Amino acid sequence: MLNDFGDRPAGALNTADVGAYTFETGGHLAEVTIAYETWGTLNEDGSNAVLVAHALTGDSHVAATPADPSLGWWEGLLGPGRPIDTQRWFVIAPAMVGGCYGSTGPASLDPEGKPYGSRFPFVTIRDSVHLEARLAEALGIKKFHTVIGGSMGGARALEWAATYPEMVEGVAVFACGAASTAEQIAFGQAQVLAVENDQHFSGGDYYGGTAPQSGLALARRIAHITYRAESELAARFGRSAQGTEDPFGFTQRRRGRYQVESYLDHQAKKLLQRFDPNAYVVLTEALMSHDVGRGRGGVEQALAGVTAVPFLAAVETDRLYFPEQSQRIADAIPGEHRVHIINSPIGHDGFLTSAEQLGEPMRETLRL
Numbered sequence: 001m002l003n004d005f006g007d008r009p010a011g012a013l014n015t016a017d018v019g020a021y022t023f024e025t026g027g028h029l030a031e032v033t034i035a036y037e038t039w040g041t042l043n044e045d046g047s048n049a050v051l052v053a054h055a056l057t058g059d060s061h062v063a064a065t066p067a068d069p070s071l072g073w074w075e076g077l078l079g080p081g082r083p084i085d086t087q088r089w090f091v092i093a094p095a096m097v098g099g100c101y102g103s104t105g106p107a108s109l110d111p112e113g114k115p116y117g118s119r120f121p122f123v124t125i126r127d128s129v130h131l132e133a134r135l136a137e138a139l140g141i142k143k144f145h146t147v148i149g150g151s152m153g154g155a156r157a158l159e160w161a162a163t164y165p166e167m168v169e170g171v172a173v174f175a176c177g178a179a180s181t182a183e184q185i186a187f188g189q190a191q192v193l194a195v196e197n198d199q200h201f202s203g204g205d206y207y208g209g210t211a212p213q214s215g216l217a218l219a220r221r222i223a224h225i226t227y228r229a230e231s232e233l234a235a236r237f238g239r240s241a242q243g244t245e246d247p248f249g250f251t252q253r254r255r256g257r258y259q260v261e262s263y264l265d266h267q268a269k270k271l272l273q274r275f276d277p278n279a280y281v282v283l284t285e286a287l288m289s290h291d292v293g294r295g296r297g298g299v300e301q302a303l304a305g306v307t308a309v310p311f312l313a314a315v316e317t318d319r320l321y322f323p324e325q326s327q328r329i330a331d332a333i334p335g336e337h338r339v340h341i342i343n344s345p346i347g348h349d350g351f352l353t354s355a356e357q358l359g360e361p362m363r364e365t366l367r368l
Contacts, residue, residue, distance in 0.1 A: 012037060012068035013060065013102045014036055015035045016033065016138050018131055024126060025122045027120075027122060028121065029121065032104045032131060034104075034134075035060060035094070036092055036095065037060040037061060037065060037068075040087065040089050040090040040091055042090040046139075047145070048088065049089070049141045049144050050084055050146045051092055051094070051144050051148070052074065053153035053156040053157055055149075055151040055352070056280075057280070058073055062091070063077075064079070074352070076359070077359065082356075082359070083356070089368070090141075096156070097128055097131050100276035106204065107207065107279065117278065125159050125290045126159055129160050129163050132156075132160075143168070143169060144160070146168075146170040146171065146366050147172070148172035149176075150173075150175050151174070151176055152287045155292075158292050161306045161308045162306055165307045168308040169308055170308050171310050171311070172311040172313070173310070173313070173329060174342075174355060175318055177321055177325030178292045178325070178328060179293060180291065184287075184288070184320065188287060191284055192285060198213075198277075204278050216277040219280060219284075220267055224267045226320040227347060228348070232347060233260055236263075237258065240258065241258060241259065242259050299328070303332035303333050310337050311340070311361075311362050312338070312339045315341075315342045315344055315347065316342065317344060317345055317347045320347070323339060340362075342355065
């Protein structure tokens with residue numbers, strides 16, 4: 001069931017009922033729907049499947065489809081003749097549970113027709129993978145040739161390789177580590193509290209009233225600063241004023257604005273038009289929980305059991321997920337593996353804007 005926040009055109013999404021589910025922390029949903037988009041055709045033995053996992057505020061629209069011809073967020077990697085060739089592979093991109101793009105989330109209606117709101121369970125990255133495995137089974141997929149994702153999608157991809165090694169032949173992890181660091185958790189907490197401290201949050205039960213948009217806008221500003229490099233912000237904006245306004249006048253308070261402030265306002269406004277604040281909290285806390293080694297003897301021991309062929313990528317200017325975090329994954333998975341570097345001045349978001357740089361090495365490493 002779609003909620004009011006999803007913005008995919010009719011027919012662009014498929015949905016599957018994957019049954020009741022009890023989450024790792026004990027929360028329970030009597031029914032769970034997973035929304036997804038697909039490209040290509042699944043072969044008879046179900047062996048040519050590729051799963052693409054989206055980032056925190058991403059969706060299932062990785063690339064254009066006949067049902068939705070708008071450009072997707074990884075258009076350079078997916079499509080006929082591209083590194084993930086949809087003439088050869090059956091590609092599925094599920095929307096993560098707890099979000100607001102068609103899969104069951106806080107804005108979804110419970111069996112009695114009421115939004116879950118504050119009653120929606122705490123979701124972990126591992127929970128999302130278990131539910132995606134149910135989706136794969138429902139679609140007749142026996143094994144994934146590759147599971148690929150960046151940022152939170154990279155966390156899901158790595159969790160797939162550790163949780164279902166028999167189902168994953170290759171794993172591609174872009175701009176993500178094996179576990180959320182203290183600093184990443186700190187950034188996440190600031191964003192969660194920005195939403196929850198909004199006067200309209202109402203404990204998460206704001207549906208039917210005023211949504212906590214100011215809180216979500218502030219959370220997005222905090223997040224976006226971590227997605228971009230300091231050098232890029234300096235080159236684009238520096239200390240320039242917005243328009244002809246002087247940020248400081250001869251008054252007790254400044255009366256103008258810097259260009260970078262306008263830029264962050266723009267990014268916040270764009271997210272408000274498409275995202276549910278509750279979903280932002282749920283998914284941010286899910287990413288904060290990311291730890292592939294949890295319950296498995298630690299990161300090194302967990303990754304030592306990964307049998308999938310890894311393709312690891314980092315952005316050289318990333319200040320949210322440093323390249324050395326990717327190197328730690330490379331060092332822990334059995335065998336000799338290199339970390340491929342995306343050359344981009346913009347920071348973390350380079351995994352979205354410049355991933356096609358790695359098309360050929362990814363195709364060679366993963367036999368795509």
